[in-house]
Amino acid sequence: MKTYNVGILGATGAVGREMLNVLGERHFPIGELKLFASINSKGKEIEFMGKKYYVEVATPDSFKGLDLVLGATSNALAKEFAPSIVEAGAVFIDNSSAFRMLDDVPLVVPQINPEDIFKHKGIIANPNCSTIIALMGLNPLNKLSKIKYVYATTFQAVSGAGANGPIELMEENLLLSDEYKNGKMPINVEYDNKVFPHQIASNVIPQIGSDTGNLYTTEEMKMQNEGRKIMHNPNMSVNCTCVRVPVIRSHSISLTAVCEDKVDIKALKEQIKKEEGILLCDDLDNKEYPMPILTSDQDTVYVGRIRYDLVNEKGITMFVCGDQVRKGAATNAIEIALKLFDIR
Amino acid sequence: MKTYNVGILGATGAVGREMLNVLGERHFPIGELKLFASINSKGKEIEFMGKKYYVEVATPDSFKGLDLVLGATSNALAKEFAPSIVEAGAVFIDNSSAFRMLDDVPLVVPQINPEDIFKHKGIIANPNCSTIIALMGLNPLNKLSKIKYVYATTFQAVSGAGANGPIELMEENLLLSDEYKNGKMPINVEYDNKVFPHQIASNVIPQIGSDTGNLYTTEEMKMQNEGRKIMHNPNMSVNCTCVRVPVIRSHSISLTAVCEDKVDIKALKEQIKKEEGILLCDDLDNKEYPMPILTSDQDTVYVGRIRYDLVNEKGITMFVCGDQVRKGAATNAIEIALKLFDIR
Numbered sequence: 194m195k196t197y198n199v200g201i202l203g204a205t206g207a208v209g210r211e212m213l214n215v216l217g218e219r220h221f222p223i224g225e226l227k228l229f230a231s232i233n234s235k236g237k238e239i240e241f242m243g244k245k246y247y248v249e250v251a252t253p254d255s256f257k258g259l260d261l262v263l264g265a266t267s268n269a270l271a272k273e274f275a276p277s278i279v280e281a282g283a284v285f286i287d288n289s290s291a292f293r294m295l296d297d298v299p300l301v302v303p304q305i306n307p308e309d310i311f312k313h314k315g316i317i318a319n320p321n322c323s324t325i326i327a328l329m330g331l332n333p334l335n336k337l338s339k340i341k342y343v344y345a346t347t348f349q350a351v352s353g354a355g356a357n358g359p360i361e362l363m364e365e366n367l368l369l370s371d372e373y374k375n376g377k378m379p380i381n382v383e384y385d386n387k388v389f390p391h392q393i394a395s396n397v398i399p400q401i402g403s404d405t406g407n408l409y410t411t412e413e414m415k416m417q418n419e420g421r422k423i424m425h426n427p428n429m430s431v432n433c434t435c436v437r438v439p440v441i442r443s444h445s446i447s448l449t450a451v452c453e454d455k456v457d458i459k460a461l462k463e464q465i466k467k468e469e470g471i472l473l474c475d476d477l478d479n480k481e482y483p484m485p486i487l488t489s490d491q492d493t494v495y496v497g498r499i500r501y502d503l504v505n506e507k508g509i510t511m512f513v514c515g516d517q518v519r520k521g522a523a524t525n526a527i528e529i530a531l532k533l534f535d536i537r
Numbered sequence: 538m539k540t541y542n543v544g545i546l547g548a549t550g551a552v553g554r555e556m557l558n559v560l561g562e563r564h565f566p567i568g569e570l571k572l573f574a575s576i577n578s579k580g581k582e583i584e585f586m587g588k589k590y591y592v593e594v595a596t597p598d599s600f601k602g603l604d605l606v607l608g609a610t611s612n613a614l615a616k617e618f619a620p621s622i623v624e625a626g627a628v629f630i631d632n633s634s635a636f637r638m639l640d641d642v643p644l645v646v647p648q649i650n651p652e653d654i655f656k657h658k659g660i661i662a663n664p665n666c667s668t669i670i671a672l673m674g675l676n677p678l679n680k681l682s683k684i685k686y687v688y689a690t691t692f693q694a695v696s697g698a699g700a701n702g703p704i705e706l707m708e709e710n711l712l713l714s715d716e717y718k719n720g721k722m723p724i725n726v727e728y729d730n731k732v733f734p735h736q737i738a739s740n741v742i743p744q745i746g747s748d749t750g751n752l753y754t755t756e757e758m759k760m761q762n763e764g765r766k767i768m769h770n771p772n773m774s775v776n777c778t779c780v781r782v783p784v785i786r787s788h789s790i791s792l793t794a795v796c797e798d799k800v801d802i803k804a805l806k807e808q809i810k811k812e813e814g815i816l817l818c819d820d821l822d823n824k825e826y827p828m829p830i831l832t833s834d835q836d837t838v839y840v841g842r843i844r845y846d847l848v849n850e851k852g853i854t855m856f857v858c859g860d861q862v863r864k865g866a867a868t869n870a871i872e873i874a875l876k877l878f879d880i881r
Contacts, residue, residue: 342848346690346791348741348780363717370714373707380786380833390824395785397692398828399842399856404821408844417847430848434791434856436692439783441739442724447690447778447791477748480734484742489724498743500752503761504686504774512743512778 196224197534198259200283202251202274203266204228205237207356208288211523212263215492217242219527222536229255256281261534263526264288264319279315284533286317286526293318293419300422303528304470305332310533317529320423321415322521323347323435327446328420329471329494329520330513333464335424338452338507342430345416348438348445349401350485353517357388359441365394366439393439401435410435443485444517451508458499461509465496470520475499483514490516492524540568541878542603544627546595546618547610548572549581551700552632555867556607557585559836563871566880573599600625605878607870608632608663623659628877630661630870637662637763644766647872648814649676654877661873664767665759666865667691667779671790672767673815673838673864674857677808679768682796682851686774689760692782692789693745694829697861701732703785709738710783737783745779754779787829788861795852802843805853809840814864819843827858834860836868 199216203209209230216223228239229251237248249255251274256262262278264271264287271289278285292298299309300318302325310317320328327345334340351358361384368382382392391398402411417431465473474483475497483495494515502508515521531537543560547553553574560567572583573595581592593599595618600606606622608615608631615633622629636642643653644662646669654661664672671689678684695702705728712726726736735742746755761775809817818827819841827839838859846852859865875881 344688344793344848346778348692348782359722363714363722366710367714367717370707370711373711378703378707378785381830391828392830395783396828396830397782397784397789399789399791399826400821400824407847408821408842409847410821432793432847432852432854434690434842434854436789436791436856438692438741439739440741441722445741445743445780447743447780449688449776477744477752477754480744482743484735484740486725486736486740498752498778503751503753503776504688508776510776510778512780 194222196222197261198225199223200227200229200256200259200262202229202262202264205230205234205248206265207352207518208522209265211518212265213241215523215527253277256283259283261530275316285315286319286529288319288522288526292316300419301529302328302423302525303532306423307532310529319526320419322353322517323444323446324416324419325521325525326444326494326513326515327416327448328423330496330511331450333468334450334456334461334509337456337460337464338454340429340450340452342451344449345431345433346447347435349435350440350442350444350517351393352442354388361386361388362393362439365392369394389437393437398437401437440485442489442516443514445485445514447512449502449508449510451505455507456509470494471496483512485514488514488516492519494520538566540566541605542569543567544571544573544600544603544606546573546606546608549574549578549592550609551696551862552866553609555862556609559867559871561586597621600627603627605874619660629659630663630873632663632866632870636660644763645873646672646767646869647876650767651876654873663870664763666697666861667788668760668763669865669869670788670838670857670859671760671792672764674792674840674855675794677812678794678800678805678853681800681804681808682798684773684794684796686795688793689775689777690791691779693779694784694786694788694861695737696786698732705730705732706737706783709736713738733781737781742781745781784829786833786860787858789829789858791856793846793852793854795849799851800853814838815840827856829858832858832860836864838864
């Protein structure tokens, strides 16, 4: 069997570690494996498929002989190393937002626009996590009638902010729990929050990213900008509000999409059942709908609460939920690689 | 000074207790005070303004001599006692949903439709909590240009489900915290949930209420049905998704409203500053926006994240947050009573 030499840039972060998990689960045919991280992790031992690997610090020479580099690092580091990776002849599948909107870089969700993978010139970008999860739910609808615009409100898990997000939530939860054990029901806790701009336990924070100039945040604009590119739908408008919630893992998104024509809900549900990577979870009477406790630590995006928009007869409202570290990041990147190398 | 004889039906529940707090804070001129609750609370002592009161079980004869009865109980009990209350000559300001949509019952948010108070025939209905909070944010916009339709997604606190909601959340949080202290980061906890249909700790549940027949829940339809009546806007469409979140107190709502004409954001902010009961909290660069940790245990609804809709140039997007037990229930009822009796 043909094997591929693979490097992971940022192998010790939340997404990098999950990339390793998914590579193993999908039986990716790995020859050489190189794990790169910052100086703090240098020499750290990581076991993968029964073999031990030692974390290295990447240099421009590190990528020679590699076929694939998976990027799970900052925009700055992705930009720093991309030229060396491409020059070494490897394909760079990058999870940062550094290259996503460049014309000569495909931005891919393999279930939506797999054909774009093969237009790459050395770099393929992995989309934003909320964008991937929302589009996985919207894609079957878009196949039945082209989407004109979308209203989206996200419920984003703390692990979307990196490995320290869940720790900050749980440390604050501990303080709330201690007070509760003393018979109190506090609203605020005294904690020196560093990951989030405010207390996240027992709170919701309607800010992820910073103002892009139109009072929408960087995170909010990604769903429109990246969504247009992935769906090949340059006129699609997306009004997005991104909110951090005290959930450890899996992003949820409340969506209404208005299409060119009225779409029948039965036909939409049949279409969803045909698609790969999504699951119809929609039985209100039996309390079945997408929720973080159902979708965490696995690859499928759940779609439910499907109903006709009360405002526009050509609109459909739905609720989607998916693990943003898996399908929203690591899994999507590995699925791009599997398609790229035609590995089944 | 003229005083009023007041009864509270459901005085020991979350909303009933808060009604007592607000009566005290607003220096409501109370003569006689009668506290009614179920047989389980009979004889329970409650201190109010330095005096002791004992909880009674209501009978049809309990309301004689009262000027005002505040209802903080179930639809069934509200329906059972309403005729006796009205016959006794008291005004019944009821927080249940039993009477809200009846033609001869005013449904009132005093900052929006105070004139309707005086059309009562013995009963005045207090609106749904999420509806009050959303409309408090939308009302200044509606004054500048009539709202045609609204897209809403709620983030509803567990205390909206009654006094046992926060206990269920905190008990589940304790189990998560125990596992965290043992070095784990669990998704699911083993807890026999009774208040919510699923685990609520580290989860979001996109169901509040039951299907009304169109796959929207009872809670979701209230924002359109009650909103139309309160705003005197029978053609306003509201597409609402209601979601329970692991927050102890204060509901948050992500809103986009499309008006008949384009509204200037500066003019809207000026209008918000003029209104009573709401606070403009909108400075993204300085991380200022409405959040549950800011709005709990007080009466003001916060409005922020105001920006132009990216889909429709006549639309405005915003994020509002308010304490659903206070302005969303108890405070609104007391404010109706203050207007009704012209108490300043």
